[in-house]
Amino acid sequence: MxxxxxxxxxxxxxxxxxxxxxxxxxxxxxxxxxxxxxxxxxxxxxxxxxxxxxxxxxxxxxxxxxxxxxxxxxxxxxxxxxxxxxxxxxxxxxxxxxxxxxxxxxxxxxxxxxxxxxxxxxxxxxxxxxxxxxxxxxxxxxxxxxxxxxxxxxxxxxxxxxxxxxxxxxxxxxxxxxxxxxxxxxxxxxxxxxxxxxxxxxxxxxxxxxxxxxxxxxxTVKQDDRRDILFATDDSESAKQTVEKQLHFPVSIVDDTRILVSAAYKDAAVINATLVGSGCNVYEIHFEKKTLEDRFLELTNHTTGEENQ
CATH class of the missing domain: 3.40.50.300 (P-loop containing nucleotide triphosphate hydrolases)
Incomplete structure (x- = not known):
């Protein structure tokens, strides 16, 4: 060492x-x-x-x-x-x-x-x-x-x-x-x-x-990690209803063409297939990546000492 x-x-x-x-x-x-x-x-x-x-x-x-x-x-x-x-x-x-x-x-x-x-x-x-x-x-x-x-x-x-x-x-x-x-x-x-x-x-x-x-x-994104997955489609309202009714994942609308789905990495393929099968065109899939900052804030309690040592 x-x-x-x-x-x-x-x-x-x-x-x-x-x-x-x-x-x-x-x-x-x-x-x-x-x-x-x-x-x-x-x-x-x-x-x-x-x-x-x-x-x-x-x-x-x-x-x-x-x-x-x-x-x-x-x-x-x-x-x-x-x-x-x-x-x-x-x-x-x-x-x-x-x-x-x-x-x-x-x-x-x-x-x-x-x-x-x-x-x-x-x-x-x-x-x-x-x-x-x-x-x-x-x-x-x-x-x-x-x-x-x-x-x-x-x-x-x-x-x-x-x-x-x-x-x-x-x-x-x-x-x-x-x-x-x-x-x-x-x-x-x-x-x-x-x-x-x-x-x-x-x-x-x-x-x-x-x-x-x-x-x-x-x-690294793990298969079972739950995270926000962004789907860009031609109709966010229709996409939201499809995912919620058929797959029961929490969904929020970003704008007219994008939705955020809270699901595991491995579920993205199922969500994509469901949307396409329901007549929704999917143009982009983006995974929220866990950063060092996320991990740091998750592990620390943000207490500051009396001085910068």
Missing amino acids: ALSVKGITKQIRSRKIVDQVSFEVKKGEVFGLLGPNGAGKTTIIRMIVSLMKRTSGEIFINGKSLDKDFKGALNEIGAIVENPEFYPYMTGYQNLVHYKRMSRKPVSEERLWEVAKLVKLEDALKQKVKTYSLGMRQRLGVAQAILHQPSLLILDEPTNGLDPQGIREFRGYLRELAGSGVSVLVSSHLLSEMELMCDRYAIIEKGKLIHIETMAETT
């Missing part, structure tokens, strides 16, 4: 900010850490990167214990916690050279340019960082974080302030990194983006881990 978190707890006086949290991140996986503000996500990340001490629990990075082999474990991590900071009067290249010199692992010039190409900054590397857009600075942050070839990249709210195009590009970079074998642990409040970005996710609430699931399990 790239990361193994075992029963970590952070207690301040009588208050447990993080309470017995355990999860694992596989090699080449993008793993999301979700939760309401104040749930403890950033506290967990700070404990993993050793910016905050744990009260109890163990953390292993690429099999190395953070307690028994501190330097070895930290060598396996690249991280951006909050906004990446650089020297604005220096070029992107000079900033990366500065970080290269500080690395405990040797970093070649070839590796520096390889990373710049990966985050698509090779053409801007000789420009001063003060001329960079926010998206370019975020990409430079990722370049700096993976310069020493870590097995685990940790990102806390990495898309803050990015425009839609920047977010989309950033998502693409993370998928490329995961494809190359780097594991990514990412925390974000943008659920729609996390849905597109992550392979699995964990939900933290009030300092406790309440759910872990793959994104496929969340969004």
Whole structure:
């Protein structure tokens, strides 16, 4: 495992900010850490990167214990916690050279340019960082974080302030990194983006881990799942009466040509056949898809902590 978190707890006086949290991140996986503000996500990340001490629990990075082999474990991590900071009067290249010199692992010039190409900054590397857009600075942050070839990249709210195009590009970079074998642990409040970005996710609430699931399990339509199914027909009133009288499914009219039927996925074929058999033309069938946001709201009780941890 790239990361193994075992029963970590952070207690301040009588208050447990993080309470017995355990999860694992596989090699080449993008793993999301979700939760309401104040749930403890950033506290967990700070404990993993050793910016905050744990009260109890163990953390292993690429099999190395953070307690028994501190330097070895930290060598396996690249991280951006909050906004990446650089020297604005220096070029992107000079900033990366500065970080290269500080690395405990040797970093070649070839590796520096390889990373710049990966985050698509090779053409801007000789420009001063003060001329960079926010998206370019975020990409430079990722370049700096993976310069020493870590097995685990940790990102806390990495898309803050990015425009839609920047977010989309950033998502693409993370998928490329995961494809190359780097594991990514990412925390974000943008659920729609996390849905597109992550392979699995964990939900933290009030300092406790309440759910872990793959994104496929969340969004895949199951045969017996009951959901709203939209049928576009030539006459919604006639279609509504047909479905209610013959099949007894709840139906609501959207407009003159569309109805919503509350039924299981597997029932759609029967509804379609019934409508067509009754003389109603069916032009479109659309299934309501369950989203990560739906699952998140279903599992959390929307309680906000006293502060954003």
